[in-house]
Amino acid sequence: MLVSRDYLQEMRLWEPNKPLEEYFSETEKLADFIPPLVSKGMMDDVIRPKNFTLLMFGKKPINHFEGAYSIFSIYRGVDRSEPTAERHEITGTIVQQARKLIEKLNTENYVAFDKEDEIPNQVKYPSRALQEAVVNALVHRDYESSQPVRVTVFNDRIEFNSPGALPRAVDKEKFLKGKAYPHWRNQTLAWFFNKLQLAQAEGQGIPTIMRTMREEGCPDPVFDLGQENVVCILPAHPRHKTFKELHEIENKIIIDNLDEANERTKSILSNDPYNFRAIELFCEINNLLKTPKKVYNFLIEKKLDVSKINSSTLIKIADTLSFVEGSKEVIEFAIELFHAAKEGQLEEREILKITLHLKKLGRHEEVISFIDEKIDRQPALGKNTSLLEERAKARMSLASKCIDTGKKQGLDGKIRRRAWEECRRYLSAAEKDLNDALDNTKSGFEREYILRDVEFLNGMKTIAQKPSRKGPKYIKRVIRK
Known part of the structure; x- marks a missing residue:
């Protein structure tokens, strides 16, 4: 009561x-x-x-209807050959059963996060579709059957098995398209569920499932209309299936099963060449296999549009290509990728990665201009000790080149003097960077490395010291006096 x-x-x-x-x-x-x-x-x-009263309000409807209960099962694989992880027999009124099933389904309906996607937080299934599928299975079932409602969760889908065939008055073709005219086996139950806001308005359950699945980017639901039951199958959003596959590939890399990891990664990329995580794993695998040029071949073969690839993935690709030896074409392509990555929204660690890659390629001027640009856009980076130290090192490298030019005999004197002036300018700027880095570092280990750079810079300053005006001619004048 x-x-x-x-x-x-x-x-x-x-x-x-x-x-x-x-x-x-x-x-x-x-x-x-x-x-x-x-x-x-x-x-x-x-x-x-009445029967609907017992189902809605009865203390134990199962005492009156043998099949008036639900079974909720979870299989961690894609079929029933996997051991059952969970199995729950759910009793009580059909409203209590509905709410318990919805609660358990929501627990399984986790979110996949992809910050590069237009929709970064993607649920595995639309919550509204899950609720409507549960309600349809309970409300429109045949309670003369001794079989329970079965809700079974697999890794890639959820199946809702409702006892009882589709009513004869419902056109199968229209039902499968979500356009069937409303018809209820248990109209009173449908009315109660609507009043409890557990179901949509008259005849809107199936169209709602179809619409919400489509809106979330999930595959269309599948309906199996048997003679003894109706099964509604909701496929998971594709992102979740791929995430699981990528996780398994990572495990293969960890246990050094690189050949299988490689084949599975190529399989994903054959269907989705712009899957960024798959591209990064493909780079990782080919680095370990010492076949980095295969990454280049993949990019050329697929004719990928670099502008569609996120910055962190471009950095990973360029890093892999930098290990290709004896191919000017590949190295130039890697540099193009670095330039493309520089234009994106980068985190500090990604900015540092690009800096180190440009340094590795000997692009010291680009290191300086790149860091200058990022600090100009994000002033807080002006306190990043790693970036300050790398900019200082780039300036010291250019200063070293200037020293070599200044020492060249037979070179025009004007050019040599200009080289020494540029050298001193680079060293002065590098000294400021190193002092700023010392002011901002909180790591004793990092401070030690910066001080070594300062010591090396002081040695370069001694070499590049501008000659005193009191040179040989001045000494001769003193002697004459």
Whole structure:
């Protein structure tokens, strides 16, 4: 009785001044087209609850209907050959069953995160589709069947098995398209679920499932219309299936099963060449196999548009290509990738990665201009000790080249003097970078390395010191006096 009162209150059908017993009168109707909750027996005039009343409000509907319960199972694989991870028998009113099933499904409906995607947070299934599928399975089933409703979760889909064939009045073709005219096996149950806001309005359950699946980018639902049951299958969003496959590939790399990891990665890329994580794993695998040029061949073969690839993935590709030996074409392509990556929104670690790669390629001027540009856009980077130290090293490398030019005999004197001036300018700027790095570092280990750079810079400053005006001619004049 308490259950019925709670539901009536929730449906806003409860009147505080009205005794609960009156609701269970053979003449009392909750709505014009809803029959009374009870009826008088034809043979003995005994008032008994109707079938829908027992299912909605009964303490143990299973005592009256053998199949009035649900089984919720989870298989961690894609079929039933996998051991059952969980199995729950759910009893109670069909409303209680519906809510328990929805709660358990929501637990399985986790989010896959991809910061590079237009929709970074992608649920595995639309919550509304799950709820409608549960309600349809419970409300529209055949309660004369001894079989329970079965909700089975697999890694790539969820199956809702509802006992009872599709009613004859429902056109199968229209049903499969979500365009069938409304028809209920248990119309009163459908009305109650709608009032409890557990179901959509009249005949909207299947169209809602189809629409929400499509809106979330999930594959269309599949319906298996058997003679004894109706099965609704909701496929998971593709991102989740791929995420699992990528995770398994990572495990293969960890245990050094590189050949299998390579084949599985290529399989993903054959269907989705712009899968960034798959591209990064492909780079990692070919680095370990010492076949970095295969990454270049893949990019050329697929004719990938670099502008569609995120910056962190471009950095990874360029890093891999930098290990290709004896191919000017590949190295130039790697440099192009670095330039493309520089234009994107980069995190500090990605900025440092590009800096180190440009340094590795001997592009010292580009290191300086790149760091200058990023600090100009993000002033907070001006306190990044790693970037300051790398910019200082790039300036010292250029200063070293200037020293070599300044020492060249036979070179025009004007050019040599200009080389020494540039050298001193680079060293002065490098000294400022190193001092700023010392001011901002909080790591004793990092400080030690910066001080070594300072010591080396002081040696270069000594070499590049501008000659005193009191040179040989001045000394001769003093002697003459």
